[in-house]
Amino acid sequence: MRISPPRLLLIVAFVLVVFLEARTVLAFFGVAVSPLESAIAAVAVIAVLVYWGTRPVDEEPTEE
Amino acid sequence: MNIHTYERLWIVGAMVLIVGFIATITYGSVGLGITMIDDEEETLAxxxxxxxxxxxxxxxxxxxxxxxxxxxxxxxxxxxxxxxxxxxxxxxxxxxxxxxxxxxxxxxxxxxxxxxxxxxxxxxxxxxxxxxxxxxxxxxxxxxxxxxxxxxxxxxxxxxFDLTDLAVDAPDEVEPGEEVELTATVENGLLEEVETTLTVEIGEETIEEEVVVEGGTSEEITTSVDADDLGEGDHDWTVEVDDESDGGTVTVGTDDGGDES
Amino acid sequence: MSELFVEKYPEQARLIRLAFTASFIALGVGAVFGLLQALHRTDILRIVESPTYYTLLTGHGVFLVVTFTIFFLVGLYQWAVTDSLDRGPVDPRVTWTWYGLMSAGTIITAVTILAGFLGDPPEVLGSELSADVLFTFYAPLQANPLFYVGLVVFVVGTWLAGADWFRTWLAWSRDNPDERIPLPTFMVLTTMIMWYISSIGVAIAILAFILPWSLALTESLNPTLTRTLFWYFGHAFVYFWLLPAYLLWYIVLPKLSGGRLFSDPLARVVFILFVLLSTPVGIHHQYLDPGISEGFKFIAMTNTMFLLLPSLLTAFTVVASMEHGARQRGGEGTFNWLRALPWRDPAFTGMALAGIVFAFGGFTGIVNAGMNINYLVHNSVWIPGHIHTQVGTAVALTLMAGSYWLVPQLTGNRLVNRQAGLVQVVLWFLGIVFMTNSMYRAGLFGVPRRTAEPEYSFEYDIGVGSMAELNVQLALGGTLLFVSAMLFLGIMLLTAFNDDTEPLVDGTIPPALSGPEDSPPVLDNLRLWIAIALVLVVIAYIIPLASIVDRGGLFGPDIGPFPVFVQITDAIPTVFYSLGALIA
Structure with a gap:
């Protein structure tokens, strides 16, 4: 674990919030993102985060 | 009272923000003229x-x-x-x-x-x-x-846009050989004069009449059709002016004037 | 570690546990109703007929913003007074009396609301036992008289509770004549002053007008007057929900962060500002009401904007206290100190997330307060969006987080499963973001609040996305909130019956960095603040009220009752009158 589970949980929660609100903000600037695209992007980012967060620390000695 | 320097700055910033909000709303009311729902009308039970x-x-x-x-x-x-x-x-x-x-x-x-x-x-x-x-x-x-x-x-x-109202006075039955008379009352609710076209359809016939109605008044327009031209039986009629229309049926001949259903 | 609260004050702990129990039962029922509403509105699942939706809505409102919040408040305040004055009440019988009154009032009102689910409600006091009038009970919508009776009994209970705390404080100050009022007690007393001043309005509305009218003792009333009296009370009412959360943010959150409160004097200033400003703003709920002149609305608007000040001050103090705590825990850097905060503690994380949502909701509140922008959002679903970010999260989530810290001290039982608690507060945060994002967006396009079926024969001009998408988002958010509420109640229930008596909670509150010695003694002169508050209230309200009475009369321009429980097809007020007359 590179990051404690509580922190990972909080970061995932904030990522979800950012993706949810980003659609409205982007639409304001004329960029249309469909809910599906948004959901896929959010899931992808969260998957990367979880993968990164749960990998053992020893691969990369400098801890975050 | 001991207030931290940052907190003093924060309070000043907060007050500027508050006064700014009040200023924009005042501008909306006074400058743009967005008035609020008011108490200008009398109460009505x-x-x-x-x-x-x-x-x-x-x-x-x-x-x-x-x-x-x-x-x-x-x-x-x-x-x-x-x-x-x-x-x-x-x-x-x-x-x-x-x-x-x-x-x-x-x-x-x-x-x-x-x-x-x-x-x-x-x-x-x-x-x-x-x-x-x-x-x-x-x-x-x-x-x-x-x-x-x-x-x-x-x-x-x-x-x-119009405030035209239409009322039509028409007979239900007409003897053969007589005239079928339709009297349309066109009321103009606008303040200005209205020029429009009154369209009367009866049986196969279509009559169009130009109508001029002064503001706030009404005009009566009478159109007539020879009952013999229509022939015996039931004839549907419609009168249209602007978006208003009225319609009905007139029967020519009394005894064997077609189906009564 | 100090002696546990439950060991030091066993009787107080018992009372607070009972108050929290009532509060949490209401939370459970309210959450179920909330879920059903979210699914009904969005037409995803409709298990009741649409007219019954309004019974759910009334229950959701009353059980959550009256029962849940206020029972929690009295429990928390009983703790705050007892703990900070280090003594129990003068006469415990009074304490149990107010608890009894509040419980009795709740039960009476709850019965009238829940009877709305019956196919054929019984007749009580001359009308059907039903109360589909929502928690604002705007006349001439009419509920069964018992609905109002229950509310009155409940409010009288809270008045007695306030008197009880004042009495405890007076007894304490006789023993400690030269000491400043401890901050938690100061917060309790100022909250109750605000409550006394504001609840006069709703008491007059009910006792002088609505209750006699519902009993057919009077024939009509003036709806503008009763509505104005309600909102005279209504905005202070929302601060009555909020101030317990403020108390937790000021007293408990700095401690949870590992530090101390930044400034005691400014905390006092904030609570005094609430005493002064929370009542003379109520007309901002009536910006779009006919019968109230624009000038009064403008005055209410400026007062409302100044109410931002105590909340902005709170934002500073709370964040500063958290930063101080983080630095005590070894946090460094401009923002890196955030990482040193105890994020694994659900009590801390819940309050911190609630604070973030509160800041966002505060800005939506500024939109509501802007009287000309209000045309766009008034009574749209934007408004419940605002309510759910504020009372539904800033308050509710803080109270739940506070429970994680307080309940072990009240029971002597260790909190079961802190990890589940953390998941619970994060779920609540996510649920509210999903639900209110949908509500805010839909509200801007004119989708109304308080309706069983918000979709009509016309299409809404949705700027981004579609109505279907907004519906799914609302239902998803509502479901997450429901799951989170159930998780919270489960944790509380298991904790209540947890045999493990190692509570792992330190109940001591460290003194503030800048303590009461830095605050001028005038801040504790409660008589002065009461006097100023009353003057402000008179200035803001006496002319509007006089004008409303002058226009429409005290008892209104012949407004008959409209019993909403009568079928639309046989809405015959005369039947109601004659039944009422028989009883009277």
């Missing part, structure tokens, strides 16, 4: 609505050049009149009162929005730039059927 000349017959009325008044009554669970038709690019003042509980008069997608409280008359003056159809809803809970309370507001081009 719900059981006096029937005797009030504005609300006894809920309607739209012209009160000046490009100025209209719409008298609307809200009650569980309808708006009267429905639909409401108003012209674009004109000042329309809505007068809204309630017959029973608290409602709202809300034109969806616009800032035409007011509470409607029994005993009070809400007024607001608005101008619609674009023609279109708008939903009117009540957004204050008013009872079990609240979600069914819905009306319609139609905004038409100023040139196409």
């Amino acid at each position: 719900p059981d006096e609505i029937g005797e009030d000349e504005r609300f006894a017959d809920p309607r739209v009325e012209q009160v000046g050049e490009d100025e209209y008044a719409a008298y609307v009554v809200a009650q569980t669970f309808v708006f009267q009149p429905d639909p409401i038709e108003i012209p674009a690019d004109s000042e329309v003042t809505f007068y809204v009162t309630s017959r029973d509980v608290i409602h709202s008069f809300t034109v969806v997608g616009t800032n035409t929005n007011t509470m409607v409280i029994p005993g009070e008359v809400a007024t607001m003056t608005v101008e619609f730039d674009e023609p279109g159809e708008y939903g009117v809803i009540c957004n204050e809970y008013c009872g079990a059927g609240h979600h069914d309370m819905e009306g319609e507001l139609t905004v038409v081009e100023a040139e196409e």
Whole structure:
């Protein structure tokens, strides 16, 4: 674990919030993102985060 | 009192923000002229609505050049009149009162929005730039059927807008050889004179008449058709002027004048 | 570690546990109703007929913003007074009396609301036992008289509770004549002053007008007057929900962060500002009401904007206290100190997330307060969006987080499963973001609040996305909130019956960095603040009220009752009158 589970949980929660609100903000600037695209992007980012967060620390000695 | 320097700065910033908000709203009121729903109208008890000349017959009325008044009554669970038709690019003042509980008069997608409280008359003056159809809803809970309370507001081009009313006096039966006389009364509710076309269709015949009606008056137009030209039997007729129309059936001949169903 | 609260004050702990129990039962029922509403509104699942939706809505409102919040408040305040004055009440019988009154009032009102689910409700006091009038009970919508009776009994209970705390404080100050009022007690007393001043309005509305009218003792009332009296009370009412959360943010959150409160004097200033400003703003709920002149609305608007000040001050103090705590825990850097905060503690994380949502909701509140922008959002679903970010999260989530810290001290039981608690507060945060994002967006396009079926024959002009998408988002958010509420109640229930008596909670509150010695003694002069508050209230309200009475009369321009429980097809007020007359 590179990051404690509580922190990972909080970061995932904030990522979800950012993706949810980003659609409205982007639409304001004329960029249309469909809910599906948004959901896929959010899931992808969260998957990367979880993968990164749960990998053992020893691969990369400098801890975050 | 001991206040940290950062906190002093924060308080100053907060006060600037607050004064700024008040300033923008004051600008909206004074500079842009966005007035609030007010207490300028007298109170009106719900059981006096029937005797009030504005609300006894809920309607739209012209009160000046490009100025209209719409008298609307809200009650569980309808708006009267429905639909409401108003012209674009004109000042329309809505007068809204309630017959029973608290409602709202809300034109969806616009800032035409007011509470409607029994005993009070809400007024607001608005101008619609674009023609279109708008939903009117009540957004204050008013009872079990609240979600069914819905009306319609139609905004038409100023040139196409009229307050024409039509009434037709026509016989039910005409003897062969006589004239079928249709008397149309065209009432013009606008303040300006209206030039329009009255179209009468009876049987196969179509008669068009140019009509000029002074503002706030009505004209009677009589058209007649020879009953023999129609032939014996039932003949449907319609009279149309602007968006108004009336219709009926006249029977030529009494004894064997076709099917009576 | 100091002696546990439950060991030091066993009787107080018992009372607070009972108050929290009532509060949490209401939370459970309210959450179920909330879920059903979210699914009904969005037409995803409709298990009741649409007219019954309004029974759910009334229950959701009353059980959550009256029962849940206020029972929690009295429990928390009983703790705050007892703990900070280090003594129990003068006469415990009074304490149990107010608890009894509040419980009795709740039960009476709850019965009238829940009877709305019956197909054929019984007749009580001359009308059907039903109360589909929502928690604002705007006349001439009419509920069964018992609905109002229950509310009155409940409010009288809270008045007695306030008197009880004042009495405890007076007894304490006789023993400690030269000491400043401890901050938690100061917060309790100022909250109750605000409550006394504001609840006069709703008491007059009910006792003088609505209750006699519902009993058919009077024939009519003035709806503008009763509505104005309600909102005279109504905005202070929302601060009555909020101030317990403020108390937790000021007293408990700095401690949870590992530090101390930044400034005691400014905390006092904030609570005094609430006493002064929370009542003379109520007309901002009536910006779109006919019968109230624009000038009064403008005054209410400026007062409302100044109410931002105590909340902005709170934002500073709370964040500063958290930063101080983080630095005590070894946090460094401009923002890196955030990482040193105890994020694994659900009590801390819940309050921190609630604070973030509160800041966002505060800005939506500024939109509501802007009287000309209000035309756009008034009574749209934007408004419940605002309510759910504020009372539904800033308050509710803080109270739940506070429970994680307080309940072990009240029971002597260790909190079961802190990890589940953390998941619970994060779920609540996510649920509220999903639900209110949908509500705010839909509200801007004119979708109304308080309706069983928000979709009509016309199409909404949705700027981004579609109505279907907004519906799914609302239902998803509502479901997450429901799951989170159930998780919270489960954790509380298991904790209540947890045999493990190692609570692992330190109940001591460290003193503030800048303590009461830095605050001028005038801040504790409660008589002065009461006097100023009353003057402000008179200035803001006496002319509008006089004008409303002058226009419409005390008892209104012949407004008959409109019993909403009568079928639409046989809405015959005369039947109601004659039944009422028989009883009277």
